[in-house]
Amino acid sequence: MKFKSLINDTLQxxxxxxxxxxxxxxxxxxxxxxxxDFQYNGIMAIAKKLGSNPxxxxxxxxxNIHSDMISKVEVAGPGFVNIHIDNSWLGNQVTNIFxxxxxxxxxxxxxxxxLIDYSGPNMAKExxxxxxxxxxxxxxxANLFEFLGxxxxxxxxxxDWGTQFGMLIAYLEEVQQNSNFDELKNLENFYKLAKKRxxxxxxxxxxxxxxxxxxxxxxxxxxxxWQKFINISLSxxxxxxxxxxxxxxxxxxxxxxxxxxxxxxxxxxxxxSGLLKISDGAKCVFLPNSETPIIVQKSDGGYLYATxxxxxINYRNDILKVDRVCYVVDARQSEHFSGVFWVAKxxxxxxxxxxxxxxxxxxxxxxxxxxxxxxDGGTVKLVDLLDEAIVRAKxxxxxxxxxxxxxxxxxxKTIGIGAVKYSDLSINRESNYIFDWDKMLSxxxxxxxxxxxxxxxxxxxxxxxxSEIFGNIELQSDIEHKLAIMLLGFEDILNRAANDATPHTxxxxxxxxxxxxxxxxxxxxxxxxxxxxDIKMSRLMLSSITARTIKKGLEILGIEVVDRL
RNA sequence: GCGUUCGUAGCUCAGCUGGAUAGAGCACUCGCCUUCUAAGCGAGCGGUCUCAGGUUCGAAUCCUGACGGACGUACCA
Numbered sequence: 001m002k003f004k005s006l007i008n009d010t011l012q013x014x015x016x017x018x019x020x021x022x023x024x025x026x027x028x029x030x031x032x033x034x035x036x037d038f039q040y041n042g043i044m045a046i047a048k049k050l051g052s053n054p055x056x057x058x059x060x061x062x063x064n065i066h067s068d069m070i071s072k073v074e075v076a077g078p079g080f081v082n083i084h085i086d087n088s089w090l091g092n093q094v095t096n097i098f099x100x101x102x103x104x105x106x107x108x109x110x111x112x113x114x115l116i117d118y119s120g121p122n123m124a125k126e127x128x129x130x131x132x133x134x135x136x137x138x139x140x141x142a143n144l145f146e147f148l149g150x151x152x153x154x155x156x157x158x159x160d161w162g163t164q165f166g167m168l169i170a171y172l173e174e175v176q177q178n179s180n181f182d183e184l185k186n187l188e189n190f191y192k193l194a195k196k197r198x199x200x201x202x203x204x205x206x207x208x209x210x211x212x213x214x215x216x217x218x219x220x221x222x223x224x225x226w227q228k229f230i231n232i233s234l235s236x237x238x239x240x241x242x243x244x245x246x247x248x249x250x251x252x253x254x255x256x257x258x259x260x261x262x263x264x265x266x267x268x269x270x271x272x273s274g275l276l277k278i279s280d281g282a283k284c285v286f287l288p289n290s291e292t293p294i295i296v297q298k299s300d301g302g303y304l305y306a307t308x309x310x311x312x313i314n315y316r317n318d319i320l321k322v323d324r325v326c327y328v329v330d331a332r333q334s335e336h337f338s339g340v341f342w343v344a345k346x347x348x349x350x351x352x353x354x355x356x357x358x359x360x361x362x363x364x365x366x367x368x369x370x371x372x373x374x375x376d377g378g379t380v381k382l383v384d385l386l387d388e389a390i391v392r393a394k395x396x397x398x399x400x401x402x403x404x405x406x407x408x409x410x411x412x413k414t415i416g417i418g419a420v421k422y423s424d425l426s427i428n429r430e431s432n433y434i435f436d437w438d439k440m441l442s443x444x445x446x447x448x449x450x451x452x453x454x455x456x457x458x459x460x461x462x463x464x465x466x467s468e469i470f471g472n473i474e475l476q477s478d479i480e481h482k483l484a485i486m487l488l489g490f491e492d493i494l495n496r497a498a499n500d501a502t503p504h505t506x507x508x509x510x511x512x513x514x515x516x517x518x519x520x521x522x523x524x525x526x527x528x529x530x531x532x533x534d535i536k537m538s539r540l541m542l543s544s545i546t547a548r549t550i551k552k553g554l555e556i557l558g559i560e561v562v563d564r565l
Numbered sequence: 566g567c568g569u570u571c572g573u574a575g576c577u578c579a580g581c582u583g584g585a586u587a588g589a590g591c592a593c594u595c596g597c598c599u600u601c602u603a604a605g606c607g608a609g610c611g612g613u614c615u616c617a618g619g620u621u622c623g624a625a626u627c628c629u630g631a632c633g634g635a636c637g638u639a640c641c642a
Contacts, residue, residue, distance in 0.1 A: 294639085
């Protein structure tokens with residue numbers, strides 16, 4: 001349910017009655033419990049505009065609010081409007097959620113086509129921690145938009161084109177002849193060996209350069225080798241996606257090479273738009289207020305990543321008919337994207353009303369605040385990081401004991417991977433974040449384990465009860481009231497997370513929800529003998545909805561729950 | 566140099582479409598298990614929201630500047 005919109009509408013009706021037209025009504029959560037559930041702060045601004053007393057207007061407004069949703073509205077301070085939600089109305093609404101398959105959240109009736117461009121590994125290298133954030137933030141956004149009913153296109157813009165591939169293909173051909181094919185299993189090493197050959201052997205280097213030209217001009221033999229290399233690299237990625245539980249398959253791949261044939265067309269389109277200038281022999285587009293241009297074609301005729309990005313935008317605009325594109329890419333590329341977006345719009349490669357967004361994220365740091373590296377300063381392979389997370393998760397659970405070996409393996413995997421994802425998604429994506437194993441696998445505070453624990457506790461109750469739950473929710477206390485308010489706010493939160501492309505608004509919400517549930521759990525016994533049936537049912541329903549909300553929220557983030565912990 | 570971005574409790578972070586006394590977790594001090602999972606809950610301690618101006622009835626939030634950090638800065642992606 002769009003809870004806040006409903007309240008906004010109620011206020012709007014009251015404003016209509018008193019002939020005042022506010023610009024935009026947005027109630028916010030009450031800043032203090034004694035102020036009720038929601039507050040409206042817009043009166044002061046309106047009063048100033050009208051030149052009248054805010055308290056007078058507020059009183060007039062309050063007198064004209066009539067809704068069974070609201071039990072009490074009052075004017076406070078200089079002209080705040082404090083809104084209290086009616087308990088029996090609220091109880092009915094959460095009962096509806098209990099009965100609903102989908103939390104009474106309706107799919108968007110006019111779905112937009114939203115393309116999420118994420119993960120984007122480089123085929124010449126194994127996936128490392130640098131790919132983690134793009135992959136899980138992008139995947140969670142795609143899940144979110146899908147849940148809200150948008151038409152989602154997931155795309156993996158893999159780096160499979162460019163000069164380095166000549167070297168790799170030449171080397172691949174060499175080792176294939178030596179029947180030493182296993183080397184490809186370790187991509188990092190393969191790259192290093194190829195580079196070594198390239199640096200040490202002039203003949204090999206020349207061959208590598210030839211191969212670049214051959215691939216790009218469509219030489220059959222070279223393309224076959226290239227394809228073989230890409231397939232193997234992609235399989236490495238698939239293993240990681242599988243382990244991480246990411247919804248990306250080979251079908252989602254739209255590689256750089258995919259746009260190769262479009263590149264000359266982009267140049268001529270840019271020429272036609274009149275934006276293209278030649279500077280030092282390179283074809284460039286100059287941006288307003290910037291001295292450094294975007295180069296789309298090098299002086300030697302080669303194309304650059306900006307050209308590929310423009311081709312991708314053009315393809316997405318013309319063929320895929322997108323309404324919104326989210327580029328989930330490192331914040332360091334923000335200038336690149338703002339430039340490319342400007343060119344795309346200015347040149348007409350992309351319609352004006354398509355929303356092009358750089359979903360930027362910060363760098364992963366270690367505990368001392370330096371970029372996350374291995375002990376000897378190398379990049380950390382993503383597979384290694386995930387495996388370590390699972391091992392550490394196992395240690396954490398083992399302290400608690402009494403699980404069968406088989407169960408513990410499964411638990412460790414779910415919890416370890418979930419913890420990696422949660423700790424990343426729970427941070428405002430734009431800032432750098434400190435990767436800390438201990439915090440990640442802690443049960444305290446806004447962590448995945450606290451959430452898992454809350455969920456498991458509820459499952460334990462529901463399993464114990466194990467019969468039909470019926471009746472209506474009747475809210476008995478402040479904490480039950482608060483819990484119901486939270487549960488009803490789920491859709492608002494999801495919409496906000498989708499609008500701002502901020503998964504961490506979901507984790508914050510889930511943490512608040514779980515915290516309130518824990519308090520409810522402490523003070524409201526459910527299955528004790530002396531609890532009357534109607535209260536028992538009411539509390540079971542509240543618990544059940546809480547569990548389902550936690551599960552759905554985590555599912556959107558790409559995190560699985562466990563029933564026992 | 567120029568540009569982008571960040572600066573909130575000892576630490577890790579919320580809050581930022583301007584609203585009432587700035588919130589969590591960790592750490593530290595205390596209290597609560599014969600009763601649904603104590604990996605929990607409650608209480609306390611801890612702040613010049615980097616600094617200086619400005620706009621406003623009202624600023625952590627918006628604007629300007631300074632200081633400090635990160636990143637970027639034409640033929641790599």
